[in-house]
Amino acid sequence: MNYADPLYIAVAVFIVYIIISTFRIFLGPTAADRTVAFDTINTLVVASMIGLGAAMWEVLFIDIAIVYAILSFVTTLFIAKYLEEGDRG
Amino acid sequence: MEDMKEFLATFILALFVYLFLTLASGGSIIEGSILWSLEEIVFGISIALIVAAVTSHILCRSKNFRMLSPLRWLIMLVYAIPLFIEMVKANFDMAYRVITGRIEPAIVKITPDLKTDLGITILANSITLTPGTLTVEVDDEKSELYIHWIKMRDDPDEIISGRFVRWIRRFAE
Amino acid sequence: MIVITMVSVFLAISLVFNGLGVIGLHRFPDVYTRLHAATKCTTFGSIFMTFAVMTYSGGMYYWSNDAKYLNMALHTFAAMIALLITNPTGAHAIARAAHKMGVIPRYAVKDELKEAK
Structure with a gap:
């Protein structure tokens, strides 16, 4: 048994969670529901990137996770701004 | 200068x-x-x-350069402890609601009486992370917050924001 | 060995709460309650993921005294701060946009924001 095995298992479960959340993007009745699912997927991707970075000992993955978190936040803000003023639905 | x-x-x-x-x-x-x-x-x-x-x-x-003093940053670090305890409570509450599905939502108004932008931002984020509450709208001029509450009870001001306002006033006002 | 046990416990907590968040995303009836589940549970779960990684790299630093492990722990701490600030703010933006779009909170007993408008 390797020391990094629990991290790999956790990342595998995270990928299953991401696939389950994707269904809400297709199902969601309003655009806001889809945005919620999108935001959840972003957080899960950041968490699994951090786990993979620690499992493979690559500090670069964690730097990219920080940048991804901030960029996804900006994307969410832009989508929310668009929903407030743009087309309804 | x-x-x-x-x-x-x-x-x-x-x-x-x-x-x-x-x-x-x-x-x-x-x-x-x-x-x-x-x-x-x-x-x-x-x-x-x-x-x-x-x-x-x-x-x-x-x-306004009040945030230059290191004491305020120290208090902000200490504030992480009550916030973390509230987050633990919030997640067990959320687990209960996810499993049983018992909800009674409402949007209520609270007036926290904080003046600075930083204070209101931190309060709104803390409210989003604590049991059963979610900030929906902020009214800048009157310093009012509209909160989506998943299980409505009486006296929203004290239950939702009472302890946080007392903490935040120490470092952000 | 105790480090690996702690890492496993943190990872288990992280997986349980992230799973609750994902289930809540499908179980609750409208946008606002879904946001409750998604924001709180995934933020908490991801924070425990960063705790696990910090414990893991801190333990490796203690054993080997190599600075690259300490570097990883510090970067993970910065990622935790970024998550803690951006996640609730994004949720607030979505909730506000949903209310301005005209999504009604379902089963709501009271809506003081609508009365104020």
Whole structure:
């Protein structure tokens, strides 16, 4: 048994969670529901990137996770701004 | 004078972030005894100068330099402890609601009586992370927050924001 | 060995709460309650993921005294701060946009924001 095995298992479960959340993007009745699912997927991707970075000992993955978190936040803000003023639905 | 202060505050913040992210680039902390390599220090100072020159008018827009005192930052760190306890409670509450599906939602109004932007931002984020509440809308002028509450009860002001307001007033006002 | 046990416990907590968040995303009836589940549970779960990674790299630093492990722990701490600030703010932006779009909170007993408009 390797020391990094629990991290790999956790990342595998995270990928299953991401696939389950994707269904809400297709199902969601309003655009806001889809945005919620999108935001959840972003957080899960950041968490699994951090786990993979620690499992493979690559500090670069964690730097990219920080940048991804901030960029996804900006994307969410832009989508929310668009929903407030743009087309309804 | 104030421009200089703004510039310095932005410069120190940018340099701190850069040096934090490149800590221990000069070798081991115990044996090497150099925390940063020379290249990182020079590069960090030049990047921080550029950032401060471009964005110095954004950070301190209210012309109020109370956040320069280190005591306020210390209290902000201590504030992480009650916030974490509330987050633990919030998640067990959420687990109960997810499993049983018992909800009785409402949107209520609270008036926290905080004046600064920083205080209201921190309060709104804390409210979103604590049991059963979610900030929906902020009214800047009247300092009112509209909260989506998953299980409505009486006296929203005290239950939702009472303990946080007392903490936040210590470092953000 | 105790480090690996702690890492496993943190990872288990992280997986349980992230799973609750994902289930809540499908189980609750409208946008606002879904946001409750998604924001709180995934933020908490991801924070425990960063705790696990910090414990893991801190333990490796203790054993080997190599600065690259300490570097990883510090970067993970910065990622935790970024998550803690951006996640609730994004949720607030979505909730506000949903209310301005005209999504009605379902089963709501009271809506003081609508009365104020």
